[in-house]
Amino acid sequence: MRRLAALPLLVLTLxxxxxxxxxxxxxxxxxxxxxxxxxxxxxHAVRPGAESPNPRAPSFEMVxxxxxxxxxxxHEFFRDGHDVAGQMRIQLSEDNAILARDYIMSLKHDR
Ligand code: HEC
Numbered sequence: 079m080r081r082l083a084a085l086p087l088l089v090l091t092l093x094x095x096x097x098x099x100x101x102x103x104x105x106x107x108x109x110x111x112x113x114x115x116x117x118x119x120x121x122h123a124v125r126p127g128a129e130s131p132n133p134r135a136p137s138f139e140m141v142x143x144x145x146x147x148x149x150x151x152x153h154e155f156f157r158d159g160h161d162v163a164g165q166m167r168i169q170l171s172e173d174n175a176i177l178a179r180d181y182i183m184s185l186k187h188d189r
Contacts, residue, residue, distance in 0.1 A: 108181070109177060110177040110178070110180045110181035110184075111124070111181055113174060113177040113178065113181070114138070114177070114178055114181050114182075117174075117178075118138075118178070119131070120132070121134075121135040121165075121166065122135045122136070122137060122138055122141075123135075123137035123138060123139070124137075124138050124181070126138075126139045126185050127139070132165075134165060135165070135166070138181070138182045138185055139185045141182050141185075142182050142183055142184075142185040142186040142187075143185070143186055143187055147182075149179055149180075149183050152178075152179045152182060152183065153175050153176070153179045156168060156169070156170040156174070156175035156178055156179065157169070157170065157172065157175050
């Protein structure tokens, strides 16, 4: 949790360099984003506020906020390997599990 607290600060310092209407979180320019965009965006909405291309796949914003995952359980989910209802087979390397976890957890809202 302590590491994640730094993210809003990053938004403040980097967020004004974009010209689009939606503020693009700096994580979108990161390696973590590039990974999920490449591997997951065929089914999941990876950007906040987007709709998943596959309606059965929760958006990553939902995964971060509404599914009860913590950074630890999400990391375990990716490392353990899952075959979710024949929809998604996933087992990530340690490095990729960290990227995916960090990206998704960056979408967690402060409540
Ligand atoms: C082929 C489509 C597809 C791809 C590609 C895909 N997913 Fe999924 N994912 C799904 C679907 C569908 C579900 C919902 C399954 C269900 O519970 O019914 C899901 C569920 C999830 C969940 C929630 C797990 C749960 O408990 O339901 C997480 C987290 C997740 N995906 C992460 C990822 C990540 C990270 C990637 C890329 C590395 C990825 N997915 C790639 C289709 C996909």
